[in-house]
Amino acid sequence: MLLRIAERTAVFLVSLGVSSALVFGFMVLLPGDPARVALGINATEVDVARLRAEFGLDRPLGEQYLSWTGGLVRADLGTSYISRAEIGPQIADRLQVSLILVAASMIIAVLLALPFGTLMAVHHRRASGVVLSAISQVGVAVPAFLAGILLISVFAVHLRWLPSGGWTPPAYDPGLFLRQLLLPALSLGLVQGAVLTRYVRSAVLEVLREDFLRTARAKGLTPLRALVRHGLRNAAVPVVTVLGLQLATLLVGAVVIERVFVIPGLGSLLLDNVGNRDLIVVQDVVMVLVVAVLLVNFVVDLLYLAIDPRLRTASR
Amino acid sequence: MTHHLPRLLAPLAALALAVTACTAGSSTAPAPAGSSATTAGGSSDRITLGLVAEPASLDFTKSDGAAIPQALLVNVYEGLVKLDQDGKIVPALATSWKVSDENKTYTFELTDKAKFTNGTAFTAADAVFSINRVKTDWTTSLKAAMDVVAEAKAISPTQLQVTLSAPSNDWLYRMTTHLGAMFSATGVDDLANKPIGTGPYTFTSWNRGDSITLTRNEAYWGTKPHYQSVVLKYFKDPTALNNALITNAINVVTTVQAPEALGQFTGNSKYQVIEGTTNGEVLLSFNNANEIFKDKRVRQAIRHAIDHKALMETCWAGKGTLIGSFVPPTDPWYEDLTGVTPFNKATATSLLTQAGKLGATLRLRVPTLPYAVSCGQVVKAQLEAVGLKVTLDQLEFPATWLEQVFRGGDFDMSIIAHVEPRDLKAVFGNPAYYTKYGTPEIQGLLKAADEGSVDEQTAKLKQVGRLLAEDAAGDVLFLLPNLMVADAGITGLPQNAIAVAFDLSKLGKR
């Protein structure tokens, strides 16, 4: 068990190293001199050179990479080329926003997917299952931002029940925070939930055909209790995999919803700074996102170990 | 299943709480007022404005971009002079000024009441410091306009004398922009994060990606503004901006990005719609260095090919002004030149035929801005209707567009609104500019206008305007309107957007 955890940790760390090099390498490829962009359209060469020196952009790439990753390890993300603001706190703020949004929508998705997916699987031959299944298929097919736009026009613009967007840190006005969170979280959550529902359904279907579930029923458990006691944990592996993937993609994917609902999340920060060519910010945001994804994968790996004892001893 | 739900929920809720707790302690926590956008409508102390482009930085001495002075100039920073709604230069920190020595020496009388928000009083020394600092510390393109200053000196704490190396009508005008912003000699350490000025508002917080909050400067030397705090809230999405107004999240939409959407506000007593004019000439620019544009007939053909009325109708819902030149009506040398090259497809086609360029392919590369994207499609369709081929692509704004079109010159035509005031010289007086235009004749006229008297200036610039139209150096599609929507009770909103600043000090409530 410990060994498996060590193994996963090693994979995680190596992945971190490789991806930081990838991200850095990619940023080097970006056209557009950040110093020039920062200085605007009519800057002189002297000014540009001065700024390049100030940002260390004139140093060898290897050195730049090392100083950047060194900073990352010390949680020092550097200073923006353009706004001259420290990047770390800025990303931290945005990340919190994105995390809350993503967490809220995943909670909605899971609350939706677990019961409905299971129900669909158990009733997959009955009309109720088929109807639910069809609804989920439609849910999967709707782009999240379209769902967002529709939700806004109904609940914010026409009914005036909820704000159409914006963001308030929960500490300042919890009520407003929740009201503002609801629609964006719903738009992401409903769509992700529909996707997740399909996976829960197929995972449960898969488990329903397992021998041990029949054993459980032969022991005298009703179908539902057999499923709950023996099936769900075994169905969890594929569901957790998808959940992990969804979490990972959502951190970036939420940018669309952030745009619709005017939420200052991490995705928007990335998009804005690509536009501004604030290279160092872009680099940091991408890296933070990648770390988040790898972290999610890592946690998912550990969850596998928690869920399935076979993985603890057998090598994959 | 139901038994399992609470158990499942608990850890997730805990997670959410943990994240929440972090926010409260975060380092750049915005002030409560600035962070929220709702409930603004109910408070007489606070007004929230919806804007489109968020600044990348707060330091306009280092970063270009109209968004910074739009928010800070006149409001946080003040200049010696400023522009009024009709485009006239009026006093600000300078109560009056005299010009002498063949228009080369300016003597400003300064107010003695003004105080910077760091507590120090505003004096002529600060003015000298600010003017000199442009040359030494500024890195933006605007600084070039200060090159004409030979010397600035404080005669007394309230008297400033500026000597120009050559007469320039333009210099004083530029002093109304952020170039003329007055900084405290002891308050420029952290302009990117802590702007210090003498204005009616002080900078309070910037919740990046969301809003900037300004608070009334209770120690302001002039008339104090009505609102205790002003929130400038930035929206990337025009629909979200409109929705925010509808749902009372903001009080003012400062720039209507989709004029078609005005329909939902006009005729509704809850809202007022403000239509004025701007400096934003939407220019269909030609890369005059390209072979094809060296032929005047091609340039004229394009002007003839475009049905400006239909274009404005289609891409900007008919809002705006057709001017036919590069001079907005708020400039004294404005002249309606829409008749110079009237819309005529046949003329266009025959000009192209004469030039032997019928069927030629032109690359129209527009920035990712709503009007440019919209107009680009119309221009493409209209040019193709007279026998040109147009490939349209869209370049991310600002970076890619600046890189490829503006600096790289890798384009045939582009569309962008030149919103800087009095930018005739910048755009068409400089062969190195991306328009690659600036004949000696034009340059001569521009120089004469700058150095001459006010009347001479007006006459010469009129001439420039006409010359540009006749030579078809570019095609001004239309002048962007100043379209705002606001809650009905808001007063003091600027009718025209012709200055770089958005003056928040007059805002009030009926």
Added chain:
Amino acid sequence: MTEQLNAVDPPAIRVHDVTREFRRGRTSLTRPVPVVHALRGVSLEVARGQRFGIVGESGCGKSTLLRIIAGLDRPTTGSVQVEGVEISHLPERRLGFLRAQLQLVFQDPMSSLDPRMRVRDIIAEPLVAQGHRDNRTRVHELLEAVGMQPDAAERYPHQFSGGQRQRISIARALAPDPRILVADEPVSALDVSVRAQVLNLLAELVERLSLTLVFVSHDLSVVRYVCDTVAVMSRGEIVETGPIARVYDTPEHPYTRQLIAAAPRLRAALAGRTAAVLAAETLAAQGGSRPTSTAAPAVPLPPSSPKDTR
């Protein structure tokens, strides 16, 4: 063919002191990587024309041995000669002669035929792989040899029953006209009524084509019918080798005795050899002293076996 068989010729297969170890995934940070000894010093010799059985239970190493003989796996140490040629260190691309000389029949009639291929292509595969062209007549010949209609060539495996698939599998093995046929549990997945058909077919083909047969099975009675010589394997070792009748009637090794004792036989059962007797005899053969005790000895944990990995 038969005249080639003379004493100076090398044996068809000679395996000498072969070991095969598998390293498994590390299970602990502190302990060394566990090593499974699938084969420990196995030696055997199969003469030409011999029908050689290998018997053992799951995980005893018989499949590993068979793969090594077929050049599909390599021994960790030891030597393997087929028709006098040392194959244990040849790279796969130089095993051409082995592919022509030695062919395999597998256990699972479901998995041993590619479901996406027509029977024609399945049977012709060894020929194509060895560079033959235009194998149509050969395929029909082979189908006929295993008792199937020529029109079977155009169909797909799933259209056949298990027994028929096993016939196709045999036809494929015979395609390059090998001298050695290696069969890995060829009938253990078949219905009883079909099993006899396939065994008859194998026996007949081996006889008719003068093949050397290596027949691997867990079932001593099947080996007894098909083979003349048998090697009994247990835990990676050959514990006993000899003529089938001798081994069956007077087993020397306790494990062989146990294997024989444990196997239910219809006639013996009808004569009163009930489950209790079976168990008692099995334990007795194993050296267990309390055949009726409930505390049966631990069943040995078999090492890496195909069944275990599921």
Added chain:
Amino acid sequence: MTGLSRGAEALLPPPGRRTRRGTEATLLVGGVIIAVIVLLALVSLVWTPYDTGEINPSERLALSSDRHWLGTDKFGRDVFSLLMVGSQTTLLVGLVSVGVAALVGVPLGILSAMVPKWWGEVIIRANDLLLAFPALLLAIMLTAVHGQGVVTAMIAIGIATIPSFARVVRSGAIGVMKTEYVLAARAAGRRPLAIALRHVLPNVASLVIVQASVSFAIAVLAEAALSYLGLGAPPGTPSWGRMLQEGQELLFVAPRLEVFPGVAIALAVLGFNLLGDGLRDRFDPRLEDRR
């Protein structure tokens, strides 16, 4: 297939699977939707009711009528024609991105299953690393380098889809490599490349087709999202995502401009998903015996 005795295995439809009829219905509905979209795209190559390049101010924002079945947009362009031409972009984005993903992912997956275990592990870990770069992130990054456009979007979506192909193919290929027919092929003297092409590839082909169908759906959604952010099709290139983006500003003036492309996207996604589901069931080896 364990558990039930072999007898019952042949007898029982695998529990928890769709019935044959359900599979057929899913396939049919998905197939018809996709067929209609493909047909519209093909027809639009040679004919559309109106020229989508033509701007017609006098017919701006027209409602549905006999002349314009679905009305016109703010440029006076016929929405139905735009939808038809837009389907080209949708299909193209799907095809190219899925093609890129399959072209890289399938060989990668097969390779990782055929090389020694340790190397396979390395390959698949490297592949997993790609998961850290979702389509949107890649698109944003690529856009920064290559500028906005359909090609950038296609490549970004394609690259981001590689891991799913590689994973699916790898798991299938590992299964195939364990079969006795691969062993038999090796015993017959087949070289690894021939085994990969003749045995592994055909037997994972069904997985690839299913994955392609599902990825197609995802690509359509991704394109829409990218267009919404202004990272997709440039103006003048009719695309459903772009139409959604353009229609959004007129949501309250002309909601139909949002509804039609929205419905088109949802239908396309639904179609590909249904197709994928139907194919998955049809190809299910557990149903194979019953053919």
Added chain:
Amino acid sequence: MTADVVRVRDLVVTVGAKPLLVDVDVTVHRGERVGLIGESGSGKSLTALAIMGLLPEDLIPAGSVVVTGHSGGGVQRVTSVLEAGEPALAAMRGRDVAMVFQEPMTALNPTMRVGAQVAEIMTIHRTVPDRGAAARRAVELLDRVGLPDPADAARAYPHQLSGGQRQRVVVAMALANDPALLICDEPTTALDVTVQALVLDLVVRGVEARDAGLLFITHDLAVVASVCERVLVMYGGRVVEAGEVQEVFTRPRHRYTRGLIGASDLDLTRPDGKLYTIQGSVPSSGRFPAGCVFRNRCTHATTECESLPPWQGSGPEQGFACWHPVMAS
């Protein structure tokens, strides 16, 4: 004769219009060990699942299946399986009837400790006072079925045990509540022969000790002869012959039974040295001929066989259905 623990009459199971089982009659008495033999596709496992009430949803049973169990205190509980609702069936399963499946590798929940799985069957039916007692009894049961170090074994996960050990766990589970009927579906097919002998012994002693009935499904005639007293031969979804083991295997009447015995016995060869065989192969489900299901493989088939042969014998427990039976010698 003692009471029957299960009584199946005229059981028909269909999927769609396709019959999978036709007119199956099975009776098992208390303390009796009955074998159910046949090749793949004969319907043995379906019969077992029908008794358990565990048929897949789209399989429709008809006829009658009555299970008589004991719910303690000498009280009998009769369950009419085909009519009973899910709660009644759940109460019956694992208590009155328990089942051992073929594949010990997959029959256990891989994510649950073995001891907990054994204990669960007792807590479900409340045959022990509390969880603690169930856990203790589980260890005891594991000891009884011969697992070395049962306390450790109870903490193990299934994958840490060998196939034989797992099957012992399954047997322990099945016997935990002293069921009136134990159904074993090919319990030793996946096991090695030496392990098989011990597990068979375990099963037999288990039911003997409880005076339970045993329905033992296998395709291996030798195994059934070692375990059972009575046997039913199935083919094509029908019972084609039934009787005492001795009688059926020494004097088979049905041609199929005879062929099966011939093909099973590898010690017996024809004059030409070949094994006895049955021609052809078992058809897939629904492809069996009308009339006598065996007639397309039978060397004695005549036109008469196109009609259904009647059951000849003293009753469902002894007899055969063949137009051309092997003459009793």
